[in-house]
Amino acid sequence: MKLGMIGLGRMGGNMARRLMAGGHEVVAYDRDEEAVKKLAAEGAVAASSLDDMRGKLVAGGDGRSIWWVMLPAGEITETTVETIARDAKAGDVVIDGGNSFYKDDVRRAKALAEKGIDYVDVGTSGGVWGRERGYCMMIGGREETLTYLDPIFETLAPGRGDIPRTPYDRPEGDDWRAEKGFIHAGPPGSGHFVKMVHNGIEYGLMQAYAEGFDILKGKASDKLPEEERFDLNLTDIAEVWRRGSVISSWLLDLTAAALAKDEHLDHFSGHVADSGEGQWTIDAAMEEKVPANVLTASLFARYRSRVEHTFGDKVLSAMRFGFGGHVEIPQ
Amino acid sequence: MKLGMIGLGRMGGNMARRLMAGGHEVVAYDRDEEAVKKLAAEGAVAASSLDDMRGKLVAGGDGRSIWWVMLPAGEITETTVETIARDAKAGDVVIDGGNSFYKDDVRRAKALAEKGIDYVDVGTSGGVWGRERGYCMMIGGREETLTYLDPIFETLAPGRGDIPRTPYDRPEGDDWRAEKGFIHAGPPGSGHFVKMVHNGIEYGLMQAYAEGFDILKGKASDKLPEEERFDLNLTDIAEVWRRGSVISSWLLDLTAAALAKDEHLDHFSGHVADSGEGQWTIDAAMEEKVPANVLTASLFARYRSRVEHTFGDKVLSAMRFGFGGHVEIPQ
Amino acid sequence: MKLGMIGLGRMGGNMARRLMAGGHEVVAYDRDEEAVKKLAAEGAVAASSLDDMRGKLVAGGDGRSIWWVMLPAGEITETTVETIARDAKAGDVVIDGGNSFYKDDVRRAKALAEKGIDYVDVGTSGGVWGRERGYCMMIGGREETLTYLDPIFETLAPGRGDIPRTPYDRPEGDDWRAEKGFIHAGPPGSGHFVKMVHNGIEYGLMQAYAEGFDILKGKASDKLPEEERFDLNLTDIAEVWRRGSVISSWLLDLTAAALAKDEHLDHFSGHVADSGEGQWTIDAAMEEKVPANVLTASLFARYRSRVEHTFGDKVLSAMRFGFGGHVEIPQ
Amino acid sequence: MKLGMIGLGRMGGNMARRLMAGGHEVVAYDRDEEAVKKLAAEGAVAASSLDDMRGKLVAGGDGRSIWWVMLPAGEITETTVETIARDAKAGDVVIDGGNSFYKDDVRRAKALAEKGIDYVDVGTSGGVWGRERGYCMMIGGREETLTYLDPIFETLAPGRGDIPRTPYDRPEGDDWRAEKGFIHAGPPGSGHFVKMVHNGIEYGLMQAYAEGFDILKGKASDKLPEEERFDLNLTDIAEVWRRGSVISSWLLDLTAAALAKDEHLDHFSGHVADSGEGQWTIDAAMEEKVPANVLTASLFARYRSRVEHTFGDKVLSAMRFGFGGHVEIPQ
Numbered sequence A, B, C, D: 001m002k003l004g005m006i007g008l009g010r011m012g013g014n015m016a017r018r019l020m021a022g023g024h025e026v027v028a029y030d031r032d033e034e035a036v037k038k039l040a041a042e043g044a045v046a047a048s049s050l051d052d053m054r055g056k057l058v059a060g061g062d063g064r065s066i067w068w069v070m071l072p073a074g075e076i077t078e079t080t081v082e083t084i085a086r087d088a089k090a091g092d093v094v095i096d097g098g099n100s101f102y103k104d105d106v107r108r109a110k111a112l113a114e115k116g117i118d119y120v121d122v123g124t125s126g127g128v129w130g131r132e133r134g135y136c137m138m139i140g141g142r143e144e145t146l147t148y149l150d151p152i153f154e155t156l157a158p159g160r161g162d163i164p165r166t167p168y169d170r171p172e173g174d175d176w177r178a179e180k181g182f183i184h185a186g187p188p189g190s191g192h193f194v195k196m197v198h199n200g201i202e203y204g205l206m207q208a209y210a211e212g213f214d215i216l217k218g219k220a221s222d223k224l225p226e227e228e229r230f231d232l233n234l235t236d237i238a239e240v241w242r243r244g245s246v247i248s249s250w251l252l253d254l255t256a257a258a259l260a261k262d263e264h265l266d267h268f269s270g271h272v273a274d275s276g277e278g279q280w281t282i283d284a285a286m287e288e289k290v291p292a293n294v295l296t297a298s299l300f301a302r303y304r305s306r307v308e309h310t311f312g313d314k315v316l317s318a319m320r321f322g323f324g325g326h327v328e329i330p331q
Helices: A010-021 A033-041 A050-058 A075-086 A102-113 A127-133 A143-156 A176-180 A190-218 A234-241 A250-261 A276-288 A293-305 A311-324 B010-021 B033-041 B050-058 B075-086 B102-113 B127-133 B143-156 B176-180 B190-218 B234-241 B250-261 B276-288 B293-305 B311-324 C010-021 C033-041 C050-058 C075-086 C102-113 C127-133 C143-156 C176-180 C190-218 C234-241 C250-261 C276-288 C293-305 C311-324 D010-021 D033-041 D050-058 D075-086 D102-113 D127-133 D143-156 D176-180 D190-218 D234-241 D250-261 D276-288 D293-305 D311-324
Strands: A002-006 A025-029 A066-069 A093-096 A118-125 A136-140 A182-186 B002-006 B025-029 B066-069 B093-096 B118-125 B136-140 B182-186 C002-006 C025-029 C066-069 C093-096 C118-125 C136-140 C182-186 D002-006 D025-029 D066-069 D093-096 D118-125 D136-140 D182-186
Touching (some): A002 A010, A002 A050, A010 A025, A010 A127, A025 A033, A025 A050, A050 A075, A066 A075, A075 A102, A093 A102, A102 A118, A102 A136, A102 A190, A118 A143, A118 A190, A127 B311, A136 A143, A136 A190, A136 D234, A143 A176, A143 A182, A176 A182, A182 D234, A190 A276, A190 A293, A190 D190, A190 D276, A190 D293, A234 A250, A234 D136, A234 D176, A234 D182, A250 B311, A276 A293, A293 C293, A293 D190, A293 D293, A311 B127, A311 B293, B002 B010, B002 B050, B010 B025, B010 B127, B010 B143, B025 B050, B050 B066, B066 B075, B075 B093, B093 B143, B102 B118, B102 B190, B118 B143, B118 B190, B136 B190, B136 C234, B143 B182, B176 C234, B182 B190, B182 C234, B190 B234, B190 B250, B190 B276, B190 C190, B234 C136, B234 C182, B276 B293, B276 C190, B276 D276, B293 C190, B293 D293, C002 C050, C010 C127, C010 C143, C025 C033, C050 C075, C075 C093, C075 C102, C093 C102, C102 C136, C102 C190, C118 C143, C118 C190, C127 D311, C136 C143, C136 C190, C143 C176, C182 C190, C190 C234, C190 C276, C190 C293, C190 D311, C250 D311, C311 D127, C311 D250, C311 D293, D002 D010, D002 D050, D010 D025, D010 D127, D010 D143, D025 D033, D025 D050, D075 D102, D093 D102, D093 D143, D102 D118, D102 D190, D118 D143, D118 D190, D136 D143, D136 D190, D182 D190, D190 D250, D190 D276, D234 D250, D276 D293
Parallel strands (some): A136 A182, B002 B025, B002 B066, B066 B093, B093 B118, C002 C066, C066 C093, C136 C182, D002 D066, D066 D093, D093 D118, D136 D182
Antiparallel strands (some): A118 A136, B118 B136, D118 D136
């Protein structure tokens, strides 16, 4: 199929490549002309603007232009979708493959539907490995639209590969796509909603490993009496857990690789960023009145990693001085 | 009454003074001779050793020597109790007024009971303000022993004062002492158990205020768009909450005083210490299978305040680099 | 002064009474005619509608009508403010004394300012005790408007009373009102923002006590070996902590009163409601990137109290069955 | 090699089978005679008592008897190890393959070392799948002893299999065993310590998934306005996440299988058990002063799942009634 890819960064560029490798025709645009040139050299049709892209999508197309927006969530995605929609025709499809807030999808889909334009939101997991392994995709939109787009998604997805089948027949009514690595999650917005919760879980899983390795490392610390210490080899431990343990996972594979390179992880600063999805997941939990202590604590650990001291810590010290005359001195 | 006070630090010294002011006779001992001299100058009988104290307690006494041990929890308290017990007589009373682990009390009380010696554990709250305000005491031991010691506890306790009476008749069977600021909590160990939970709660209360003030202060931070910021006066806020609000408390009084002196609390380092009681409270919760998320998070916030970065933070950064190519740079 | 009180529920009715007792003239309106009649019998001027109130505020007034809206946050407050504003004149003052979301205040204040109408948001703490003790108020609005309204707020506030002064001179630039139990927090919205954080803290404080008493009670539970149990008297403990301990507070006073009535609290269901403020506080923390584990855990404990089992619990059971063949049977 | 297996339950029986299939000779004992008979029918040498086993291990052995104790942690393991040690000879090896507390291992190893007996603690992960997939093992003991026992561990372990190698050369000094699915963690106790932390992490991972699925399911709940709901197919979602997503793991595989069987998990009660390791992990974290909010919250979620209401919930309700007149009614 033919589609326009807007945004040729780490994600968009590699998705375009995987699509071209799968026989699709990609019209490519980015504000960075170099990125466009580079992809054109690999076989894409270069577009110099959204207008230019429109012409190139219509020419020789099947009458439905497909626009894949792969930009940072927020204002840039918002205005790009608006610009595309302004001159789009009924039947055209706008895909937001970024990390938009699902409520923005719901709103945009409604606005575009009034003009007969289909809006599809694709939550994508897989990171920098996706080009090679395929992208796991959670998709919101109308079933009719997804059916139309399935060839594109099948190319991007990992496919069944050598991942063992779940040892039960999948029930009637389940989505055949799931085993290939993508799903129709529901109406517009649901794709990004599921991806958002995916990231919330991701934070929780990561923090569980982080705390565990912290405790393993701390067993050698001088906070313990010398005779109670173990000097454990974290590289060995991560490696062995990959093999037959209950906690094997892809995140553990990555941890094992990092520890094999540098057991002390000294070249990492320990300032841990978070994207919007962790926060939105907690918002969703609160709207639904679902207790989510682990996901929240994971997010807060990242906030905490980025400041030296909280003002709250000083409030504690001030109280302790107030009732006990304790003077808090750095240890 | 006559009692020996062993340990004349911030707590023991002031308790001795309050007791003498209440008409009791105090024999005072500390490894620091200067501390003994100072208290002797204020009317105490100086003792140069535990042996010396023994003689001075027996002389002119009623046959039961009372030893109040006011030392740091752990080895020093342990050996002091052992030393006293070695030469004590049936009917003598050993009081541990420090912050011992309640299971140590249970063990010691059992050992001393075999020799007919009474062991009493007193958990004490009130900090440096106790000499003036009186000490809130939670006491473990035999009722008969407490009855004997009540004159001492009544002197140390705050008494009814101007604190309003709880607006219900206290039920039959409740302890008359509670309204005077001390209680017979139960058998040996129970005094320190109740005090331990008191401190666990204290950590939780403190952290609740700390987080709240953090959020108030953060409302002026440049993490928010300029038009969403409020530059709030924390001193005013702490002060107003003392008056008629649901969250008024003594800890808030202390916070208000600290903020009135320095709204930014700049002279506090933000390294917050914890004593054993917070940890023991969580141990008790786990033994009883009681979920205690708030008390635990409060304790962990203190641990976290004392390290620049956790190893766990680096594990997170390493994973993020692994799947997303994210490089974590200090912000 | 003269003001209109709209909403004569538990809060609005008592505030009107306190105002009248302080010499102010209250025009009273509620959808419930009985409530209006009752207050009129106590001295208020009855209004049969907002229009009727308008006439009665203008007549004999100083040219500025004061409307105090004391209704549940949300749609009813929104439409009432709109209705009042439609026919209000420049200089009139609309006060939202309910629990509105502070971002709604910011928006409304901006809209009303265009017509020269002043909008003031008042966060109020004190609950059912406020009529007698006075209401602690955190107020957002223009300083000029507050100066105009101060006589009203002084009447509602607890005043200095017998609460000890904070033992430092209050710095220059602090609000003189704080010691009387109300403050000018900042621009519109800031009053409800501070009240919101107040409630967030309140949840944290309450949960800290709740967990502590849970651990005290659990010490008698059969999850412990019999010889490790203590059968503690929670009524005594709550009472003694009120007197000289570090954790004394008004919330503890209430707990002591409840336990004195029924130590087992058997007539409480244990389903704990939450209002919007707890959730908004966490939202604010996330916007500011402030870790708030304790406040969040407190909110989630309430969510959890209202369901028998989470679906998450079943997911855990399903996994345990999957890897270990464990069958989870109710205990 | 020849070894005695004591305890033929789900774990011990299957390990014996895997060992026999690997060419080792197993002398088998269990208090349940049927279990012994059954294993004897599959090729094991039946032992009718520990004494009987001793004779059968010595006969035709290499002079070092190997005892593998595979019993529930606690008293039964303790007394079995004592009984074996009483008549063991220098050079004999006692292996505790259960889930003992690592401090018990340290103590036992020391006691046995005085008689020249080697003590080895093996933490084992893999659950009911281990017989087929192999057991992931974390081992504490002397290196010399492990070298002697390696043939046994190699048979039990999963081996390299088709799990991709970590994409870095393992550094000098790392344990060659790790890639085969077992490691020499360190001195006695370290095997169970590492396994304990493994289980702590496991709790955290499980709870992260549990909360995520809870939020997905809650998106259809009537706590949300109807137009904001999504009715998501959890079976599809679990399946798609197995394929190319960042959160793929073995625990997710199990979840997908469970959801494929019953999307609502209705036949699970939601009462979730915990074994000692989760609690011990938190104890270790506290000893080392490592903040572990996620692991702790995971453990507490299990405690909470097993009670209808906490007493703490009632304390909250009592306070709310106290300050606000709120009556908590089940929703």
